[in-house]
Every structure is written in structure tokens, then in C-alpha cells.
Amino acid sequence: MATHTHSFDTAPSVPPAGYLHGDSSSPQRSSGLQVIRRNGSFSPFDAGKITVAITKAFVAVEGTEATASRRIRDAVESLTHQIVEALSRRAEPGRPIHIEDIQDQVELALMRSGEHKVARAYVLYREERTQERRRRESRTSEPSQPRLHVRLKDGRSEPLDEARLLQDVSAACAGLDGVSADAVMAEVRRNLYDGILLHELGLAQTMAARSLVEQEPNYAYVSARLLLNILREEALSLVLPGAVSSSQSHSDLKYDEYFPEFIRCGIDLELLDKELSNFDLARLAATLKPERDRNFQFLGLQTLYDRYFLHKDGVRFELPQAFFMRVAMGLAMREIDRDARAIEFYELLSSFDFMCSTPTLFNSGTLRPQLSSCFLTTVADNLDGIFKAIKDNALLSKYAGGLGNDWSGVRGLGAHIRGTNGQSQGVVPFLKVANDTAIAVNQGGKRKGAVCGYLETWHIDIEEFLDLRKNTGDDRRRTHDMNTASWIPDLFMERVEEDGAWTLFSPDETPDLHELCGDAFAQRYVLYEEKARRGELKITRTVRAVDLWRRMLTMLFETGHPWITFKDPCNLRSPQQHAGVVHSSNLCTEITLNTNHREIAVCNLGSINLANHVTENGMDETRLKKTVTTAMRMLDNVIDINFYTVPEARYSNLRHRPVGLGIMGYQDALYTLRIPCASQEAVRFADESMELVSFHAISASVDLAAERGRYATFEGSLWSQGILPIDSIDLLQNNRKHTLTVDRSAKLDWAGLRERVKTTGMRNSNTMAIAPTATISNICGVTQSIEPTYQNLFVKSNMSGDFTVVNAALVHDLKKHNLWDEVMVSDLKYFDGALGSIDRVPESLRQLYATSFEIEPAWLIQAAARRQKWIDQAQSLNLYIDQPSGKKLDALYREAWHAGLKTTYYLRSRSATHVEKSTLQRTDGKLNAVSPVAVKACAIDDPTCEACQ
Template sequence: MEISKIEEKIRIETFEEMEELTQTLRKIQKEYPQEEYALEHLYKKYQTFVKPGMEQKERFSMLIRAAVELTTQEAPKWEMIAARLLMLEFNRELEENRKKCQIHSFYENLKYLTEQGLYGAYILETYSEEEVKRLSEFLDESRNDLFNYSGLSLLLGRYVIRTGKGVPMESPQEMFLGIAMHLAMKEKVERERWVRRFYDMLSELKVTMATPTLSNARKPYHQLSSCFIDTVPDSLDGIYRSIDNFAKVSKFGGGMGMYFGKVRASGSAIRGFEGAAGGVIRWIRLANDTAVAVDQLGVRQGAVAVYLDVWHRDLPEFLNLRTNNGDDRMKAHDVFPAVCYPDYFWQQARDHIEGDWYLMCPHEILTVKGYALEDCFGEEWTEKYLDCVQDKRIQKRVIPIKDVIRMIIRSAVETGTPFTFNRDLVNRANPNRHKGMIYCSNLCTEIAQNMSAIDQVEQRIETVDGETVVVTVTKPGEFVVCNLASLSLGRLNLEDDAEVLEVTESVVRALDNVIDLNFFPVPYAKINNEKYRPVGLGVSGYHHMLAKRGIAWESEEHLAFAERVFSKIHYAAVKASCKIAKEKGSYAYFEGSTWQTGDYFRERGLTDDAWRKLQEEVAEYGLRNGYLMAVAPTSSTSIIAGTTAGLDPVMNRYFLEEKKNGLMPRVAPDLSMDTYWYYKNAHHIDQTWSVRACGVRQRHIDQAQSMNLYITNEYTFRKVLNLYLLAWEEGVKTIYYIRSRSLEVEECEVCSS
């Protein structure tokens, strides 16, 4: 085939000797024959950037930039073309680097990276040279064509392995294969088959692992988990231990949820001295400073959500932590406040909003009544709360319910927080309520697992190797850690039950393996992870899924489709976990759980023949994972997958993102005349449809969902309150940010999956 004049011009002016460029340009013309993607447009745009005297590498970068800036709503596929050119440039650099190091194969590259301390030695200790060579045959470079420019540039910039000087030594496909090899390491039967399945789900962008897994799998420090949750006890040692735990988690890239509901309020007694306690705010400020001081692998600031009950006496100050009013000494702008609500609060807000609400100190209640109010939920909590209200020995801070709600909404509109945790809904749906309580969620509000505080038993002096040492003995409590991944709904054939079953089985298996492969920053996390073996299977590309099928967000069709899709995923996840249990055994607390008794299925109305049969299988063979599904936000990983983030509607169909090298166009996935009108801007969507959809999905998610609400200046106090009430009535367990149109909130990449 003859080289066209335009191909020749582009090649001569960029990489004249690069035959791959000609092949790539021809492939682009074949795949995108429409006039708006003609190479003449690329060449003309390129000429506006190129300057005399530019080096060859810089000229090629201008060619890539030209493709990027041609990306518009009318011609969105230029972002795919730009990715092809970027991949070409990257491969050329990678080849040159490998030639210098005399690397000629995947195995030789692994050996080199291991020697350089960039790859974990455990990979080559597990896989023989022959195995690695066979596995390298799985590599499919054609899958690089699935990336758009934004996703590929993010992946190349942040996730592929580079030397200390920033020299790339790993391709995207090798990255996916390396992660797959790590996740399959401990498979004793058909290990190569599982490597293939894990590689396929990742490289086809049908599944994204959480950011820590994507970053750290195959590396020496393999901290693979996203989310940690600690219960802060009401003691000096306990509080500082929790802060220390947060520092260690943050050091290795994890995000944290901290429950402060047990810490005594300001003005309470300490060792009988009235008014001595400084309250929770001073301790939260300590967590705030730790978040700033201990960053996540030097990449970004530490991240922590702090939870407090709506009846805690320090609530008003807590709600002002991030706002711009009040005393700066009571501020903590780098934490994310979240409030835990019982049913009774929302009942009163709905039915008696002119009534009073009583704020009390948990320590005083424990001292006077002999029980911890926060240790119960539902009707028992309501009875005890009302009993405390009547007890004159307990100090009360009385505030009209309307004023409490006004403080919450004012903070939400101004800062996006507090997050919402509906504790009674969460605990009633807890499949492991036979073993404990859930007090709060994590940084991104999707994890809901049993929690309890770490308890120091004693410190004793011993002699070890002739030296006197102090040994601290602690009970590990239940320190929550969860491992996340997301099904990319925009890329899965959801109408094909077999594909949904197969991909879900693969990702549940991979997540279960993470538990045994993980490096834990604190020992308490390891103990709890092995007891419950929790995983958090979520989704991304929700809006992408709807738009591709021509389903309007604000429609009953949306709710019906969400029910069908999440029922399939739910069924597939339970079946996969049961299958692993049959092979490897159940999690330690399976006996007595609602999984085992069957109440889990009955409470959710999962009673048709297929579900009934699955219930019987679970009762007979058990379940490998005590917690299965949790839908996290997927900011960075959804960009890599070329899909929409988590459960969110898009903010814009098309926008320009400012980067250090210029503006980067961002386009809704698969944007076309067919999908255009189904990508309605999040702030233009009636939020009641988002809340109702969340309620529909919640039936099929044993943990929670990271769901945002999008409001505009037209929202009144009553309108926002009605969204909170509707969420509670629909069974929505948590709400993440309230995103006001004028407000920019910080995306969480820690939990990104």
C-alpha cells in the first residue's frame, strides 16, 4: 500500500525513520474514516504548534498535542487517536531504555526490576522462568487501543514502574500481567488459568482494582488495601494509639475513618474533676495535623474522615470544623467530618421539627446509667436515649431540631460535609450483627463492617536477650480494613449473564487473594481481615451504562434496569464467594451470621428459585467473605478505564481540564448523537431520582454506596432536608458529599477502585 501524501508529511516532520508511525496513521484512518477525523486536520493543527529548530522528540509531542486539542463534543474520538500516538511515543522510549539495559524479554525485565528493588522478589520466587515465559504469551498489546488519552497519560504517569530517575521500564500490559501474577500467587490449582483470567479482566478494562492495589501490587511494599476504620476509645493511651494507627496507615497510602463517638465531651469530668475534659475537637485537630504531616507515599496529603453521633454534646463545634465562621482554634480544615444518625432523629425531623434535640456526653451516660448509648441501635437505642433525656443527673445541651438541621445543611452547602451515616439502617442490614456493631464508615462512606476499640491490657517489664524491655499487651479489637475493586459497567455486556458471572467470579477471587497477599501497616488490621475476610466489590461507569442503552437518568426505566443489573452482580458475587468457600473454607464467623441462617436473603426479599437455591448452597458450603459488596468512588481508576466515575452522573459532557502542559479535553465516554441527551449534567438532574436509585441498589449491596448529591443555589433548606429524609426512607445507608454547584470538593483517590 502506498504512503499517502499526508502520512508522508506527518512522518517526515516528526519521526521520519519510524515505520510504526505510518502503520498507526493507517490504522487510525481505517478505524475512523469520518471526515472530522481526516489526517489533514491533524497536520494543520500540528503546524500551529511546531516551531523551527524543535528536536524530533518535541515535534512528536506537538503531534500528540494537536490530536488532544482536536478533541471536541463533535469529534470526541480524537482522544482515542491521541492515545494511539502517545502509546507510540512511550513504546519508543521504553524500547530504547531496554536496549541500554540489554533486556529482551518479559522475564529479563522482571529479573532486572527485581535486582533494582523495583519489583518484589516474591514474584520470581513464586514463578519459575518457564512459567513467566508462558505467562508472557498472554500479553496482548492490541488492548492498548482501549485507552483514551486521559486514561493512558494517567496510567503512564502514575502507575507503570519507573526508575528513581523517572525512566519507564514497564508497559501498561506488563503492568496488568504483573498485578495478575501477584494476585494469583497463592493459587494452588490452575494458577496460570487464574493469572490469565485476572489479566484479561484488567487489560480489557472490565475491572479496575483500587488505587493501592494498582500502584503497589508486584512491588516490594505491597500495601493493597484502600480503607481502614478505627474506633477511638475514651482514654489518653487509646486516643494516641488511634492517631498512631492513622499515621502508619497514611504512610503506606491508605485512607482512614475514625469514630470519635466514645470520646467524652467538652466540660465532662476526668478522674472526678468536673469540667476538665477538653472534648473531641482538640483530638480531631491532632488527627488533622497528622493528615498534613504524614502524607501518602509523598504523593498527596493524608486523608481521614472523623465521625461523631448527632446526639454528642460537641456536635455544634464539630459541624463548624471546616466552615469559615467561628474560632480558628476550633477548626480542622484537613479532615472530613461525618455525622451518625439514628432513625429517631429523622423521625423527629420529619414529624416534630419544632421539637428539641438533646446533646449529651457518652462518658456521663456510661458513668450514670452503666451502659454506652452508642453500643445499641434501633428501638433499643431510642428507649435508652429517651431514658437518658429524662435522667436529671445527665447534663443536656438542648437545641431545637430545626437548628441542628440548619447547622448540618449550612456546613454541607459551604463545605460539602458532613457525610451522612444512617447507623440504624446499617446495623439492621449487617449480616454479622451476631458478632458486633458498626459505629461508622470509612473515608468514602462505602464500608460498613463490625468495629470495636483496641484495648490495652497491660504493660509489663520482661528480660529479653539479657536486656530489660517493656512489653505492651493489647486486645486487637476490630480494626476494619477493606479491599476494593470495581466492575466497569460501561464496558461489560450486562445482558450476557455468563459474562457477568465469569468476570464477577474472577474479581471476587482476586479480592479474596488480596487478604492473604497484603502487607498490613498495623497488625490489628491483619487480625480482623483474617476473621471476616471482607471484600468490597463495587462498580464504576454507572452513567456510562445508562447512556449507552439510551436510558434517561430521571426515569422509571432507570430504576428497573438498576434493579436487574445489581441483582445479577449481587447473585454472581455471593455465588463466587460460596464457590471459594467450598474449596478453601468459610470465614471464621460464618456460623450464626444471617448468611448462614438465611435471614440475609429473606430480609431482602430474595426468594425466587435461583436465590433460594443459592441460599441452600451457602447454608451447605458456607461463604468465604463476611462482607462482599461496597461501591466506592472511582476518580482516577475510572479515568484509566475510560468510563464515568462510580455511581455519579457526569458533571459535563465535555470540559477542558487545566494541566501543566496545557488544557486537556475531557469527553463523556462513547459520546455521540445517540448518547448526547442521556448525559444530563449532574446539577440539572432531579436528585430524588438519584436517591431512589440508590435505594433500589442498596437491597443488593451488603455494605454501602458512595453516593453524592448535587444541589444548586435554588435549593432551599426544606428541599435539602427532604433529600435527607427521602434517603433515610428509601433505606440509603450513607451519603458522601453534598456537591453545591459553586463548591469544589476534594476527590478521594485513596478509595478509588
């Protein structure tokens, strides 16, 4: 094999774009390692050149005197060592490294070291050299490349058909602005080698497009379309094996032929319900819209591929439109005109106007259709009850349910046990068992099991409960994987505000406290305090309320737990007060349903994609009404079709029939409307959009009641009294000493709807809840839930891998201003994906695209308060705070309480979510020679959030 001496390109005032590799201990020439040059030839690697390259990079920025600086010399030596070591770790035996990958490592090391100006100069120089090479290549013919061969599935080899590769890439780029098939092909060529496997060709194309996403967000669509080619071949190999090509050309896909065979195949493999074969499969196949396969971004399609599509022995045989129709058929199974309803449901799902929750997508149409998202349980105060609750957790988690456990009724540490005449070890040891159960039952490998434990703040074990997520102390009394939440009565917050005392009790001596709320709770609590002062209660302790509150907030900041949730708003505004008590929320703090020892509350979730219902002129109310109406029917169907793993869940769900219709794509809607998140206009939009959803959701439930009958416990509910969510604010206000800071305005005909609710009734006890939508928003390619933009450029990490995320709306606007270039990418990395410090960006854009930590959290609370007035359940509200302090946290959560919020979710602070400054290019392809995890961010959709959506 011929080798060539390669020297760095040099210039007097710009850094070189060289390569490096070699021994990790010293920069010496390595005789065994090779570098692939851009023309396909090979050079022996000489690591010593990296010192020259980095030195010249510093000289380009700081002048020639930089070479005399001891700091610079030490920095160059350290950087050289880091880069050589990194490449040595990633080198594959016998496989050369591409020169571009080596240059990536130089750039990455400069950014990681904080040498932002030097890194920027290096980036600019690389771009200039790239453009120069392109100009040169356009004037001269390219050097001849060695002929590569592809190994087919049967072991034969054939020459690489590069024209076919280009055809595939060009088809994937068709109709997309800002993308180039040539750019993708240039990346593809870097990953080709003689004897490449046939399936690796598709992967090379997909990963090549994926690596360009940070340059142009539309490459996310290109990579998805190329991934679809891989999926198509895989699916057809099992469903229609005769249609699969044995060469480099792709098999033709005709959904009308594939879909009926897919259903039959799924039934034969005992993965799908036999009842699906009784649908008019030809009619359904004819309505599928293959063109919608091209609407996926890479993250969405890869997520479906990894975790949702049906498979046999790892071979996926379910294609996207078949997936949506399978889910729709499962939900339409008990409809009178099941085919028409299946088509209606399919239209909603495949258009991304609405998306069901993850359990519904996993299991609809299967043999065990566990379609519900959330389960809330109350744990009894005896061993049978405790371990039954843990067993129920396991059974519910097995089929993708997210769990909320109420532990407030279990006696505390030191309480008397009559059966043994001993003392209780309290709640904590049992929480440890619940924690380990959630990890052991991991939902079939699709995602981690997840549970949240709730405890009221008067419980004697509350202080130990606050410490559960600490990384220090006795590990037997820690739950490192379990979420925790404080269930806080209003009386405690009043004591905090007046700097009063707070008494802790064991529930075996004060059993009714757990069953009371509002003024009734406050009166009874004071009586128990008097009994404690008289010595009539054995297990009590008095603390300063402010001290307990501060400790709660300190643990929230340090460990992310416990979440702050408010007992009285959840109960006093609950439509089902007559049917029982809301003892806790769920895993993600948006569900507020009553539980007892006979009933495990169940909620069935789905979310409207608000971004699809907004134009520059405002909300498309006609489209929204249609979406909400169909979505409510789908959610109501879940209740009857659902596979219940425990009888208490079935009993509760069929009696009350609660559903939780939420929203996602809220921030995308604001972008369309050109409204900054931190503004009164955004607060007003949160109000008006949620009013529309609420009005049509309640109206749709009334229509379903007229068609199918009221839910069993309607009589006596707030609904039956004509008290709608907007009206229930008065019930909370009557139990508060302060005036709620809640706007009460409304725009729609609530009087007419109120009368319909009273006379016709409701099909569902609860209708709305805003869940995190961590995964389904990825599928739809929109911002999750009601979240502000996390960062404009970062890498999202989830169970499917690491994915470059770029704010496409921002890129579109920056291109209009001729500001989207390599320097802007570099600046965004340096400033953690935020525009605030990039002066050349217009102020209007910096406000519109402000990221979560640039927004004062008070704006998020104001918007949440406006939504809460319309919602009969709650919302998963993450709060972000830059440079947190005890004073800020105290003010923030008091404001949430004063605004009448029912719950809050994660607290995100800058210190826990700092972005590593590194290159994002070529970081995630399995065929790439260099594949580091480029940027680590605290992605909002960690597995604990995903159990809800």
C-alpha cells in the same frame, strides 16, 4: 528574518479572525514580539488591531450602530486589555506566538465576558476561513517551509523527518472514525521549531491530538496511542537499552522479549517481589495482548503514566500490558496453579471488564503489597488511644489507604478528666491533629492522604463538629482538608419529624449509647434523657432536633460537610451484628464494617465495568457471571497476600475476610440501552443489574467457602441464619415507625442460594460495596461508579492535570442528526455542558443525555434504594441539586432516610460547580504558546474521593 505586514481579513457582515499581542498597558505596536503566520513566516505584533477585530465582531451581530454604543466601546476596550494582558503573561521570552493561539484568546475573552452571540459568530467565521484556506491550499502548492532540524539525545542534529511524523500520526489514527491525520499534523506543525529536542517531537504529536478532542472524542484514543510511543521509548531505554533507536524512528517493541526483562529489572531495582521470577515468564509473556494498548483513552493512559507505572528516578519502565500482568501475578502468588490464575486475572484486568482498586494497582507484586483500600478505626477515650489512632492513620495512609475514624467515644468539651482533675478540650483539637497528619503523609506523592471523621449526633461536641470545614472562625478549631460525616441514629430522625427535643451527651457519662442501635439505643437514650432532667449528668444540653438538622444541612450546603450517614440501617442490616457494632463508615461512605479497640476494619475493593457487560438487548448475564466469579477470587486473594501496617488490621481482616465488589460505567450502560437516567426504566435497570451482581457475588463466595473454608466468624452471622441482604430489610423495618419505601421484588432463585449459604457457608463476611471509582473509571474510559453524566463537555482536573472530557455517545448521536459542529460545541460551553436549552436537539436526546443537575435527585435516591436492597454494605451516593434551598435539602435527605439508604456522599450544587465559558482548544500542551486552564469544574474525582479507588 523577513517580516510581513499582516492585516485582518475583512468582510462586511462577519467578524475578522485577527491576532494580537503587545504591551499590557496600551494597544501599541511592539517591535520585539513576533507572530507566526500560517505559512511559517513572521510578522511584528500590532495590538491595536484587536480593537478593530472585536469591534467588527460586534458589528456582525448587532449592526453598524454598535460602534456608536458606549457599552460596546467600553466592552471592546476592556476585552482588548484583557487579551493583551493574558498573552503578555503567557509569552515565553524570545519565542513567537502562533496566530491561532492569538485568535483562541479572542474567542476565550468573548466567551468569558458573556458575549455568547458574538463569540458564536466569531467561531463560525474562523471555521469558514479555515475551510476556505483548505480549499485554496488544495488548488495551489503550499509555500516552501524553512527546513527544521531535530536535536538528538547525543547532541547531534539531523533534519526533521516529517514523513516519519505523518507515519506515526496515521498509525495512531488507524481504525478510528472521525479523526484526520492531516488535522493532527496541522496542529503538530504549529509546535515545531528549529532545534526541537527529540523527546519534544512525541510530546508535540500527543498534545496536538489532545487539543482536538472537543471536535471529535476519538482523538482521545489518538493522543493515547501517541503517548504510548513516548512511554515505549522510555521503558525500553531502561529494560532493553540496546533496542532503543537513536534517531527519529521508534524502537520496535516485542512484549515477549520485553516482559521477562521487565520483571528481572524490577526485581534488581528492589521494586518487585523476587517471587515473581518463579512464574513461567515466557508463558505469561506469550499471553500478553499488545493490541489492548490501543484501547486506552488519553486520560486513562496519562493517569497510569503519572501515578501507577513503576519507575526509577522518574523513568517509567512499565508498559500497560506488563502492568496488568504484574498486578495479576501479585494476586495469583499463592494460587496452586499460579500461572493459569495470573493469565485469568490478566484477561479480566486488561479487557477492562473489572478493575482492582488503586492500592491494589499501586502495590500488587511489590515488596510491600498493601492492597486494601479502606480502613475504619474507633478512637479510644484516652491520650494513648487517641494518639495511637493518629499514628495508625499515618501508617495506613502511607501505603495508599483511605481512612474512616470514629470519634464518638471521645469525651466532649468540659467533661471531667480524672487523671488531672481538669476539663477536656473535647474532640475538635484532636481532629485538627488528624487533619494535619493526613496532609503530612501524602502516600508517597502519588495522591493526597485522606481521612473522614465521624461523630454521632447525640455527642456534646456535635455543633462544633458541624463547623469544622468553615472558612471563618478560630483556625485552630477548623479542619480544612479533612472530611466529616454525621452518624445519625433513627431516633434523631424521628425527633426531627415530630419536631421534638434532642439531648446532647458526653460519651464518658453515656458510654453504651455508642454500642447500641435500633430500639435498644432508643430505650437507653430515653433513660439518659431522664437522668439529665434529674441533674444526674454533668455535661448535657438540649436543643430542638429540627434546628440541629437544619444546621447540619446548612453546613452541608455551605462547606460540603458533614456527609449524612445513618447509623441504624448500617447496623441492623449488617451480616456481622453478632461480631460487633458498625461505628462509622469509611472515607467514601460505602464501607460498613464493625470496629473496636482490637479491630481496625479493612475492606478490599474492585469494580465491575457494567458498560462492558451490556448490549442493546440487555445484560450479558453469562459474561457478568464469569467476571464476578473471577473478581471475587481476586479480592479474596488480597486478604491473604496483603501487607498489614498495623496488627489490628490484620487481625480483623483475617477473621472476617470482607470484600467490596462494586460497579462503574452505569451511565454508559444506560446510554447503550437508550434509557434516560430520570426514568422508571433506569430505576428498574439499577434494580435488576444489582440483583445479578449480588446473586453471583454471594454465590462466588459460597464456592470459595467450599474450596477454601468459611470465614472464622461465620457462625452467628445473618448469613448463617439464611438472612441475605434482600431479607435484612425486614430487620430494619421492624425498628422503623414508618413503612420503608423500598420495592421488595426479585427475579432470581434466591431460595436455592439461601440454602447453599446456610449449608456451605460464606468465604467473606461482606461481599459488595459501590465505591466512587474516581481514578479506575478514568483508566477504563467509562463513567465513574453509579454517577449520572456530570456534563457533556467539560475539563476534568486531577493530579495528572486538566483533561477535556466530551461525551462520546452524545457526539455519536448528534452526528447522526448532523448536529455536531462548532456551534454545538459553543452552545455546550455556554450552557454548562447541558442540552436542555438547545432547542435544535431532539427531545429524546435531551432526555437521554440529561446531566446531573438536570435530573431531579429523587431519581438518584430511587435507583440507590433499589440497589441497596441487594448490597450487604453501602454505596457512595452523590446527590445533585440545582437551585438548592433549605426546603429542598430537607425533603431530599428525609427521602433518603425513608428509602432505607445507609449513607450518602457529596452534595453537589450548581453554585459550586459553574463552568467557565471558554475555548477548550489548545489549552493543555506544554509546547503550546498559549496554555490556560480552559474550564474549571468541580470534578467529582477530587483527591479526597480517590483514596478509595
